[in-house]
Amino acid sequence: MSLTGKVLIAQGGGPTAVINQTLVGIVLEARKYPQVTKVYGAVKGVEGIVSEEFLDLTQETTHNLEQVALTPSSALLSTRVKPDSKYCHEIFKVLKAHDVRYFFYIGGNDSADTVRIVNEEAKLANYEMRAIHVPKTIDNDLVINDHTPGYGSAARFVAQAFMGANLDVRALSGIYIGVVMGRNAGFLTAASVIAQKYPEDGPHLIYLPEREFSIDKFLNDVKQIYDRTGVCVVALSEGIRDTSGTPIVASLLKDIEVDAHGNSTLSGTGALGDLLTKEIKEKLKISRVRCDTFGYLQRSFMGCVSDVDQHEAREVGERAVQIALWKNVDGSVAIERTGYYSVDYRLVELAEVAGKTKLMPDEFINTAGNHVTDAFKYYVRPLLGSGLPSPSLLRAPKVPKLLRND
Amino acid sequence: MSLTGKVLIAQGGGPTAVINQTLVGIVLEARKYPQVTKVYGAVKGVEGIVSEEFLDLTQETTHNLEQVALTPSSALLSTRVKPDSKYCHEIFKVLKAHDVRYFFYIGGNDSADTVRIVNEEAKLANYEMRAIHVPKTIDNDLVINDHTPGYGSAARFVAQAFMGANLDVRALSGIYIGVVMGRNAGFLTAASVIAQKYPEDGPHLIYLPEREFSIDKFLNDVKQIYDRTGVCVVALSEGIRDTSGTPIVASLLKDIEVDAHGNSTLSGTGALGDLLTKEIKEKLKISRVRCDTFGYLQRSFMGCVSDVDQHEAREVGERAVQIALWKNVDGSVAIERTGYYSVDYRLVELAEVAGKTKLMPDEFINTAGNHVTDAFKYYVRPLLGSGLPSPSLLRAPKVPKLLRND
Numbered sequence: 001m002s003l004t005g006k007v008l009i010a011q012g013g014g015p016t017a018v019i020n021q022t023l024v025g026i027v028l029e030a031r032k033y034p035q036v037t038k039v040y041g042a043v044k045g046v047e048g049i050v051s052e053e054f055l056d057l058t059q060e061t062t063h064n065l066e067q068v069a070l071t072p073s074s075a076l077l078s079t080r081v082k083p084d085s086k087y088c089h090e091i092f093k094v095l096k097a098h099d100v101r102y103f104f105y106i107g108g109n110d111s112a113d114t115v116r117i118v119n120e121e122a123k124l125a126n127y128e129m130r131a132i133h134v135p136k137t138i139d140n141d142l143v144i145n146d147h148t149p150g151y152g153s154a155a156r157f158v159a160q161a162f163m164g165a166n167l168d169v170r171a172l173s174g175i176y177i178g179v180v181m182g183r184n185a186g187f188l189t190a191a192s193v194i195a196q197k198y199p200e201d202g203p204h205l206i207y208l209p210e211r212e213f214s215i216d217k218f219l220n221d222v223k224q225i226y227d228r229t230g231v232c233v234v235a236l237s238e239g240i241r242d243t244s245g246t247p248i249v250a251s252l253l254k255d256i257e258v259d260a261h262g263n264s265t266l267s268g269t270g271a272l273g274d275l276l277t278k279e280i281k282e283k284l285k286i287s288r289v290r291c292d293t294f295g296y297l298q299r300s301f302m303g304c305v306s307d308v309d310q311h312e313a314r315e316v317g318e319r320a321v322q323i324a325l326w327k328n329v330d331g332s333v334a335i336e337r338t339g340y341y342s343v344d345y346r347l348v349e350l351a352e353v354a355g356k357t358k359l360m361p362d363e364f365i366n367t368a369g370n371h372v373t374d375a376f377k378y379y380v381r382p383l384l385g386s387g388l389p390s391p392s393l394l395r396a397p398k399v400p401k402l403l404r405n406d
Numbered sequence: 407m408s409l410t411g412k413v414l415i416a417q418g419g420g421p422t423a424v425i426n427q428t429l430v431g432i433v434l435e436a437r438k439y440p441q442v443t444k445v446y447g448a449v450k451g452v453e454g455i456v457s458e459e460f461l462d463l464t465q466e467t468t469h470n471l472e473q474v475a476l477t478p479s480s481a482l483l484s485t486r487v488k489p490d491s492k493y494c495h496e497i498f499k500v501l502k503a504h505d506v507r508y509f510f511y512i513g514g515n516d517s518a519d520t521v522r523i524v525n526e527e528a529k530l531a532n533y534e535m536r537a538i539h540v541p542k543t544i545d546n547d548l549v550i551n552d553h554t555p556g557y558g559s560a561a562r563f564v565a566q567a568f569m570g571a572n573l574d575v576r577a578l579s580g581i582y583i584g585v586v587m588g589r590n591a592g593f594l595t596a597a598s599v600i601a602q603k604y605p606e607d608g609p610h611l612i613y614l615p616e617r618e619f620s621i622d623k624f625l626n627d628v629k630q631i632y633d634r635t636g637v638c639v640v641a642l643s644e645g646i647r648d649t650s651g652t653p654i655v656a657s658l659l660k661d662i663e664v665d666a667h668g669n670s671t672l673s674g675t676g677a678l679g680d681l682l683t684k685e686i687k688e689k690l691k692i693s694r695v696r697c698d699t700f701g702y703l704q705r706s707f708m709g710c711v712s713d714v715d716q717h718e719a720r721e722v723g724e725r726a727v728q729i730a731l732w733k734n735v736d737g738s739v740a741i742e743r744t745g746y747y748s749v750d751y752r753l754v755e756l757a758e759v760a761g762k763t764k765l766m767p768d769e770f771i772n773t774a775g776n777h778v779t780d781a782f783k784y785y786v787r788p789l790l791g792s793g794l795p796s797p798s799l800l801r802a803p804k805v806p807k808l809l810r811n812d
Contacts, residue, residue: 015577040805054805067798073573075800080578097808164706167479171421172486176702269683270676270699277675292701293676296582300570303795304709389709392473394481399446399460402503 002328003128004035005101007321009057010042010049011136012107012114013080015073016150017157017305018313019136022106023076024069025317026134027057030102033325040098045079045107046114050090054098069314072153072300083114092121095129102130102324106317108137108148112332113354119330130324133332133350134316138299140187143356144348146337147187149316150299152309152383154181155191157298159384162195162235163391165292166202169231174288175222175280176202176233179273181298183239186210186360188298190372191380192235198393202233203371209239210360211369213248215279221370223284238272238293248272269293306385312343319345341382408734409534410441411507413727415463416448416455417542418513418520419486421479422556423563423711424719425542428512429482430475431723432540433463436508439731446504451485451513452520456496460504475720478559478706489520498527501535508536508730512723514543514554518738519760525736536730539738539756540722544705546593549762550754552743553593555722556705558715558789560587561597563704565790568601568641569797571698572608575637580694581628581686582608582639585679587704589645592616592766594704596778597786598641604799608639609777615645616766617775619654621685627776629690644678644699654678675699712791718749725751747788 007030011019023041030039039057042048055076057065068075083091095103095118105115112133119131135142138154158180169176180189186208195201204225207213225232240248249272273291280289312335320333331347332354338344364376413436417425429447436445447461448454461482463471474481489497501509501524511521518539525537541548544560564586575582586595592614601607610631613619631638646654655678679697686695718741726739737753738760744750770782 015574052807052809055800055802056805057802060802068800071797072570074577078577160709161703161707163708164478168421168702168706171480171484269680274675292703295698296574297567297698300574301567302569303566391477394461394474395470396461396463396466399462401458403458
């Protein structure tokens with residue numbers, strides 16, 4: 001029989017476009033059960049737990065919850081704190097004091113590890129409590145999961161951005177580089193491939209953290225495409241690294257003694273793109289080279305969301321509550337692909353997910369290490385959802401010249 | 407009675423999300439008239455005219471034209487060439503050779519000037535021809551026009567981006583700077599104000615090229631907001647300039663001897679944002695400072711468009727043809743606001759628009775020069791169109807603390 005007591009929900013790490021779907025899925029499902037005395041939300045993730053900053057979500061209207069579900073970024077606010085054992089002990093003390101019997105933490109692999117440690121604290125203290133990790137991350141780097149809530153919407157933003165980049169570069173020629181988030185895993189950068197509709201469409205080159213990045217090879221790749229077509233659209237992960245595993249942004253910045261960009265923050269700076277732009281201009285003598293660093297736009301842009309991602313994010317929250325309340329077990333909810341395209345959810349051990357990082361598998365990356373395969377396109381397309389815009393080009397015939405022949 | 411002969415359409419300057427609506431408005435309307443023998447499109451603007459690179463748009467399906475209308479960026483491709491008198495003479499020679507009797511050039515104030523000069527060439531040569539400038543520019547800087555097609559959709563992107571930025575910064579605290587396009591006019595940057603829904607929402611500060619920018623005042627403004635609220639969201643035009651009229655990006659880059667960012671290109675580089683970020687970190691000792699330079703995303707993003715902008719862009723093209731064919735006159739089509747919200751179109755002299763730049767009027771900018779007024783909000787809101795997303799925050803009550811009092 002399931003426990004009687006409070007539910008506590010927290011959101012951790014970087015925001016996603018659908019993380020509040022999961023929050024609302026948990027709240028609305030939890031409010032149905034008589035064993036659940038209250039549903040609390042921790043403000044600023046684990047920070048809010050240790051400081052007892054809770055909102056009583058039992059006293060929030062269903063209508064406003066539904067509106068919040070459509071709003072990107074963590075409605076309960078978030079934190080970058082990664083709790084150690086001592087911090088987890090503090091968390092546990094607060095949970096116990098408030099009679100929290102169900103703890104749901106929405107986050108990535110670090111959050112899964114926090115849930116694991118807090119759960120062990122509870123067991124040691126003989127405190128009966130269910131602890132469930134609910135997945136989210138735009139990086140799509142959780143092991144076991146086919147993919148993670150948040151990824152589909154960010155991937156959709158990246159695909160739509162590259163559709164626009166293709167059209168913009170086509171109109172005025174030159175080179176375009178789009179720098180995409182992803183410190184270790186290249187899934188988000190790879191999603192740019194969905195922008196390819198017509199044969200000449202970019203991205204012509206895709207660079208991922210899973211493959212060594214060489215400036216010389218990069219310049220050579222760009223030159224080959226540009227010489228042939230007069231344009232080149234490049235999707236590039238902020239996490240690309242050299243042979244030694246050092247992020248390119250760090251080594252490049254050191255080489256040219258620019259320290260204006262701080263401690264090699266990968267996001268929120270145009271450094272990497274600007275430096276590659278400079279390399280192309282100087283070494284390939286191409287004048288029109290433009291770069292956009294997508295930065296925070298890609299994870300919180302209001303109005304670019306995958307309906308598939310929304311539905312799954314909602315369902316994974318709802319399912320987490322059902323597992324905890326009906327089955328009375330702990331763990332991490334994982335998304336399994338069951339068809340093309342359908343999913344189901346299952347509970348896995350916290351230790352299976354906690355602290356581990358999934359990378360792009362080899363079959364998703366081409367042999368040259370500068371693009372992705374059809375297997376990846378097949379994998380990623382359903383996640384971007386329905387109603388994806390699709391550019392169209394003119395196909396009218398050319399008119400014969402009257403004054404000149406060339 | 408109107409002339410019999412060909413129609414030629416060209417697109418100039420930077421792309422917009424709705425410039426193809428105007429193209430398709432012209433093509434579909436022009437194809438209705440028996441006097442119009444063919445409808446040609448020049449590839450790459452005026453460059454394509456002098457090299458006779460034309461597509462026969464009489465031979466393009468209506469269905470594909472409707473799909474192209476929904477596609478951002480110039481379907482006929484574009485050019486940055488600004489023709490002088492000699493170039494305009496070359497243009498005229500080609501128009502005459504192909505029996506072009508109606509010339510429509512979709513572009514900004516430079517394009518209007520090209521139309522004006524070509525039209526004068528035709529008059530001098532006693533060649534009967536109608537020349538019409540059809541407005542577009544995301545900068546919204548054409549005189550006489552209440553606003554220009556392309557602005558509403560770019561403004562919508564900026565507003566939606568700042569909605570997301572508000573939510574992202576709220577979740578993780580700190581400072582956020584969004585750098586928006588606009589070399590001389592601040593209309594696009596100012597549109598960020600539509601992201602303000604709740605009282606605490608950003609942008610808290612808006613800096614425009616119309617007002618002198620001082621680093622010291624900027625730092626002081628940011629500090630005041632941040633000290634009070636723990637967050638500060640800043641919208642900043644890439645064209646902001648110092649007392650001498652020099653763009654800040656140029657003077658800042660010189661000061662700290664960073665030449666990695668090239669010849670002070672305003673767009674397609676993260677330089678300005680990175681340098682302001684550095685100033686805040688160093689002088690205000692605030693650690694979490696993030697900046698996104700919206701770059702090319704804001705003008706060509708596929709999937710963020712204002713329906714009002716779409717309709718007007720279509721109509722301005724259609725109306726341009728009607729004016730040329732029924733009234734047999736030359737000029738520039740201008741958009742007039744006739745209600746809240748309705749518009750109509752009228753023809754003005756080419757010389758009235760050509761080469762002139764409209765700036766934000768004083769009543770749209772606050773006294774401190776770091777934000778916009780309600781008059782601007784009233785002006786801009788209808789242009790962003792219907793179905794604008796709207797974020798929602800939780801309003802649940804706080805829970806009393808049990809373990810600590812603070």
